Amino acid sequence: MAVPAEAAVAVCPAEAVEAAELSRALGRLLPGLETDSKLGRRRALEALERALEEAERAGAEPATFQGPWARLLLPRLLRLLADPAEGCRALAVHLLGLGLRRAARPHDALPRLLPALAARLARPEPTRPPPEPCEELRLALVQLLSLAVGLGGAALAPHLDDAVRALRSALLDPFAAVRRESCQCAANLARATPDHFHMQSESLIGPLMQTIAHQHWKVRVAVIEATGTVIQFGSAQSVDDVLPHFAQRLFDDVTQVRQAVTSVVGSWLLQLRDRYSFFHKLIPLLLSSFRDEMSEVRQSATSLWVKVGLQWQEENEADLKDKLDFASPPPPHYPAHESRPGLGCRELVFRNLSKVLPAICHDITDWVVGTRVKAAQLLPVLLLHAEDHITQHLEIVLRTLQRACADEEPAVVSSCTRSAELVGTFVSPEVFLKLVLAMLKKAPSPSGLLVLASVIRGCPRDALRPHIKVIAGELTQAHICQGSENDLYLEQLLLCVQALVSVCREDCSAAGLQLMEVLVTVMAVSEASGLRDKAQETMDTLAEVENVPSSQDLYRKHVGALLERMTVSPDEWTVHSVELLLFMAILTRSGPAVGEALPHVVPTLRACLQPSADPHLRLKLLSVLSTVLLRPQDTVDSQGQFHSYLETVVKDILAPNLQWRAGRTAAAIRTATASCLWALTSSNILSAKQVQDAQETLMPLVLGMLDEDSQMTRLTSCHIISAFLRTVGDTMDPDKLLKIYPELLKRLDDVSNDVRMAAASALLAWLRCVQSAEGKAYYQSSVQYLYRELLVHLDDPERTIQDTVLEVLKEGGILFPELLVRETEAVVHQHRSPAYCERLLKHVQASATGQ
Template identity: 25%
Template sequence: MSLNMEEMCENLQSGERRTKLSALILLQDQCEKESYAQLHDIFDEIYLHLLKCYSDRFESVREKAVQTVTEFVNKLPPNDFHLMNIVSTLVERMGQQETLESSEEIRLLYIQKLLTLIQKYTVTGNKRSLQECYTEIISVLTKALRDAYPAVQRESCACVVALMNAADTIAIQPFIEKLTKPLYGMLNHKHSLARISAVEAIGRLALHVDPKNDTLSQLIMEVSPLLMDSMPLVRRECGQLGILLALELRDRYSFFDRIIPFILCCLKDDSPEVVDFIRPQWIKCGKQYFDENEAELSKQEIGDLPVKNYPPDVERPTIGCRAIVQRSLRLLSLITRESNDWKVNVRLHSLKLLYQFVLHAEAAMTAKFFEIYGDVARACRDPEAIVSTEAMKVADLMGRLFSYDDWIEHGFDGLVKNTKEGYLKCFYHMFAASLGTKIDDIIRVSEMLIGSEFSQTLKPEIQLYVLKLVETILSKSDEVGEQFENDKNEKLVLNSYVANIKVMALSFDSEQTNVVELQDLGQYILTKLAERQKITVAALHQNYFVSALNYVDNLDASLDDLTEPIILLNGLINIAKLRATYLPDLQEKIILVWENCDDSAKVKIFTSISVVMLQWTETINRQLCESIELLTNFVSSVIERHLLWHAGANAEAMRSMAMATLCAMSQGAVEEARIVLPAC
C-alpha cells in the first residue's frame, strides 16, 4: 500500500493526538514492508514532521515519534544530513541549560537513539561524520550524565564508551574535560550499576586524555576510593579499568605506578569472583610487558629460580607482572602513609595493596624495607583485628621473600630503638618466616629478649610474642644445631629460660585474657629446653633460676602487691618452687620484702610461700639432714620473725600467714617438721 505523503504530513501536524498516533503507527508498519528505496523517499519527505513531533505536547506522540525515527534509521544507510538534524533535535530537547523533555522514559529513548546512531556510524565506517557532531553530542551527554533518572545516566555512559571506542584522540581531546566532571559525580551514585557504568566510561575516556596535563592523574584519584566499594562488581570494574590502561594507554609506562594499584587491590579482594576475573587479564598485561622488553627480561628469566620459602597456596606472579611492579616501587611511601589513616577500610586497603607489592617485587623490594618497617610495625598493633592480621601477613611475606642478610640489621635496629608491641610483632613474623638464619643472630635475639623492656612488661601481647620468639629461636637453633658451639648453646638456653620464666611469672597471677595461653606456651618451652639439655624441668630450674631471680630488683623501696618486682618474685616462687640450689638467694629477696615493702606485698609473698611449702620434700630433693638444715635456716630467717606479736594493722594477718606456712610445712616436709617445729 503506497502512502499519501501529503495526507501523512497533514496528519503529523494535526492537533488531534489519535490522528498523529495513527500516522506514526502507519509509518512504523511501512518500515517493515517497503523497500530501501521507497523508505528513503518517504523519510526525505517526512523527517522534518517527525522531528517536530519530538516537541509535541502529548507524551505518547513524542514517544511514538522517537520510536518511528529509530525504525527508519535502523533500515536506512548512514546519512550525514539526517544525522545532523536528529542530533540537533536531541540538543534542543535535552542539551539546553534547562531540559525541555519532562518524561524520564522519553529522555531514555533519546539517549538510546543517540547510542544507536553512534554504533551505526562506527560500524559502517562513518566516524568522520560523528566528529562533525561532537559538539552537539557532547552537549547532550553532559546533560544526560547529570540526569535524575539512573537509567538515563547508565545509557549515557554506554554512549560515552561507544563514542570513545570510535573517536580520534586529537579530535575528541577538547571535549574530555566536559565529560569527566559529570562522570565524577556519578562515582558516588547510590546505585551500584550507575557507579559501574561511570567507571567503565572513565576508563575509555582515559585512553584519550592528553598526558601532558593532570587530567589523567585527577581521573585516577577520583576513581581510587571505589576500590573499597561495598559492591564486588564495582571493585571488579575498577580492576578492569586498571587492566585497560595497562594494556592500551599510550603513555602507560609513565603511569604504571598509578595504574597497577587498581589491579593489585583486586588480586587481594575478598570476593573470589573479582580475583578470578582480574588475574588472567593481569597475566596478559605481564605477557605484553615481557614481549615489549624481551631483550632485558629474557636474561632475567634464565636466572629466575623458584623461591625456596614461597608462601603455600599462593601462585607466583609471572616475570612480566613482577617486572611491572618492580619498576613502580616509588608508590610505596604513599601506600604506607595510608596504613596510618583514621579510616579502618583505608588502612586495610593499603595493607592488602602492600602485600601484593611485596608478593610481586620479592627481593627487589628489600632496599625499601627501612622505609616501610615503621609503618608495618604500627599496623601490626592496630586496634582493629582485621587490620593487624593483614599487617602480620605482610610481615610474614617480607620475611619469606626479602633478602635476609640485607634486612636483618634494620630489623634489629628498629626493635632496639622502638621496644614496642608493633615492632616486636613485625620482627617476629619476619624472623619466623625467614631462611638462612645465622647463629649469632639467634643469640642476639635471645640477649635482646631478656631485657626488662621485653620480658619484664605487663602488656599481654608483648608477653605472648616474647614467648613466641623464644620458641622460634629454639626451633631455628635446632636447624643449625651442628654448628652450635657449647658456650653459645649454653648462652641460648640461659637467655631463653630467663626470658620465658619472667614472662610466665609476670602473667602467673594476672587476670589478663591470654594467661592460659601464656602459661601453656611457657611450660612447653621449659620442656623443650630441658629436652635440649637432656635434663628434667626441675634440674633446669636448679641450674638457671638464680639468673632470673637477679632481675627482681628495687625491693628496697616501699612496693605494694601490684608493682612489677613483687609480681615477678611472686610468680617465680610459684613456678619454680623452693629448691636447694637457689634457696639462699631466694631468702635474701624475701627478707628484703619483709624489711621494706608494704604489707600487701608481704601477704602476697607469704601466701605463695605457704603454697609451695606443701611440696618441700619433692622440690628440695636432698638428704634428710641437709633438708633439715635448709628448712631450719629458712624458717628462722623468713617465718619465725612473724610468729611474734607486733603492733600494726596487718600484724595479725602476718602471724596468721606464718602459722599457715608452718602448717603447710608439716604436710610438705613431714620428717623435717618433726625436728624443726619444736624449735619454733
C-alpha cells in the first residue's frame, strides 16, 4: 500500500520519545471516556483538555502530536459527539477543534470527522429536527466543520457529500447564528475545492434561497455573500434560480442587504466564468442600485459598473476598434446633470437591450407597487446608456410609458416622465411625434399627454422648431383639445403647451393662435381655480414670447380668429357644448378685445339667446352677458362701436327673453335678462335717443315683470323703470306715462322693503317727469290719486318706508301743493301718529311761502 507523502516524513528520535510519552499520558485518561458515569466521562474529558493544553505549553511539535491524536483521541472523541450528556458533547467538540489545530496532518482526520459531523447535523428527514438538539452545540459543530474546511483545503474533495449534507441542514437551522456560520462555511468550502465543488454546488442553492428572507438582516447578508461564492466556484446554471430572490432583496429595508446584492452581482459580472451568458439578467440588477436611496449603495454600484464596462471593453477591444479609434462625441444637448457612461458600459446595455427591455416594460405595469417603482427607476438608466439606439425599441417604450404614466404611484410617474424626456433628447422628433401623436389620436388620455409633454421638454429647441405647428395643430384638434373635462386631463394638456413654450420660446409665435386656443379651452372647461391660474400664467408667458405687452394684448391679436373658429354653428350649441364654455371664457377674460370682435360676438349671442334655444344655455349666457355689461367701456364698448349693435341687442336678444313664459327656468331667464338690461341702462354708454328707443320696446315688458315671484326681478324692474324715467320720461307719450304709476303703486305693498323703496324712488322719478311735462293739468287727477295712496304709506310701520315716502311727497308736492294739503289734512287724524303729516304740511307751507 502506498504511503502518503506527509506520512513518509522521518521522525527524529527525540520526537518519537515525546510522542510515546504523550501517548502514555493520554492513554491513562482514555479509560475514563468509556465509563458509564456522565460525571466520570466529563472529568476524563476535562483532564484530557488540561493534558493537551499542558502539551501545547511545553512546546510539543505537531508531528509529535499527530500520532496520539489520530490513533488514540480522534476515534473516541468522535464517538462522544453522540454522548447523552450535553456537557460531554460540548467538551468533545472543543477537544476535536484543539486536535485539528495542533495536528501536523489535520486532513488525515477528514475521512472520519466529516461523516461524524454530518451524522450530528443532517436531518434524517426534512421535517424532523437535527440529531443534535442543542443550538449552541450545533453552532460549535458548524464552527468545527468550518475549521476542518479551512485546514483540509483540497483534501476535502472526496468528502464533499458529507460536508454538503451537513450544510444543507445547518443552513435551515432555527438558530440564526448557525445559519450565518453555515453560510460562511459554504463559501469557504467552495473556495477550498474549486475543481470539484461544481458537482455539489446546486444542492446548496435550495437551502440558501430558503434562508435568504430570514428575519435577521445579518443572516440575509451572509446568505447573499455565500450564494455569490457558491455560484462563483460552482455551477453558473444556478444563477437563474437565484436571480428572482436577489431581485426581491433589492427591496430590502436594510441598506447592508441591498449593498450585498449589489456587490455580489457586480462580482459575477466581473468574474463569473459564464458571465457573458447572463449579462442580460445581471445588468438590470446592478443598474437598479443606481437609484438606491442610500448613497453608499449607489456609489458601489457605479464603481462596479465602471469596472465591468472597462473589463468588457478590454476583452472585446478588436470588435470595438473603430469606436475606440473614432470615439463619437456625446449627443447634442446631453442632459447637463448626467455624466456619460463609458463606451463599454454603453455597448453592454445596447447589445442586451432587446433582451432586457421587454422584462422591464412588463414589470413597470406589475401589480406590486415596489416592483413598478424599481422597474420605472431602471428604465431611464437604460435609456441613458442606449442613447439613440432607443429608436429601435421606441414603440414598446412609448407604449409602456403611456400605461405607466397613469399609475397612482407618484414615484412611477416621476421616473417615467424622466424616461420620456430622454426619448426626446436622443430620438428625432420626426420619429417620436409620429408614434406619440398616433397614440393620442387613437385614444386621448392624460398619460398620453404627459408623455408628449415630457418628450417635448427633453427635445432640443433647434430639433423641435420645424414641428411646432404640427404639435400645436394636433393639440387644437377637437378629439384632443376637447377630449375630456377631467381636471387631470386638462392639467396634462396644459403641460404640453407649457413644455412647448418653455423649450421653443419665441419660435412659438408661429403657432400662437393654436396654443392660445388650448389655453382658453383649459380655462373654460376646468372647474379647478388653481388650474385656471396656471393656464393664465402660461398665457402671460405666451404673450411674452410673442412680444406683446400682456395677455389682454394677446387676446386682441387673436380674438377674431378664435371666435371665427368656434362660432361656426352656435345655433347647434347646448349647455354642455365646449364651444359655449370657450365663448363665455373669451367674453369674460378678453377684456377690451371683446369690443373689437362685436361682428362675431353679437350674432353669436343672438343665435344662442333665441326662445327656441336650450333654456339652461340661455341662462348661463345671460349671466355672462350681464357681467360684461357692468363695465362696457372695458369690454363690449371698448372701441365705442356698441351702439351700432344696440337695436339687435334690444329687439333680438333682450326683448324675447323678457317675454313671460311659464316655469321656474323661464322666470330665472327673465331675472337674468333684467340684470342685463339694468347693467346696460346704468352704464352711461347710451344716448338719450338710444334709451328712448329701448324703452319704447322694453317698457311694457318691464312693467309686466313687476308682478314676478322673484324679489330680485321686481327690484331690478323698479330700477330699470327709474332709469328710463330719469332719461326720457318727459318725452314719453302721456297715455303711456299714465300707465306706469299704478304698477309702481302696487309695489309699495311688496313683501320686500327693498322693492318698496325702489318703487317709491321710481314714483319720484315719475312725478318729476310730470313736473317737466307740458300740460300738467292733464295729470292732476292721477297725481291726486297718487298723493292719496302715498299718504296711506306715510303711516307705514316701517320707519324707513315712512322716511322714503315723505321725501317723495315733499318733492312731488311741488306739482299741486293745495291738492296735497287738502289730502293730507283729510287723513291726518286717521294716522297713528300725526308727526309725518305735520312735517309734510310744514314743508309744503314753507315751500309756498318761499315762492
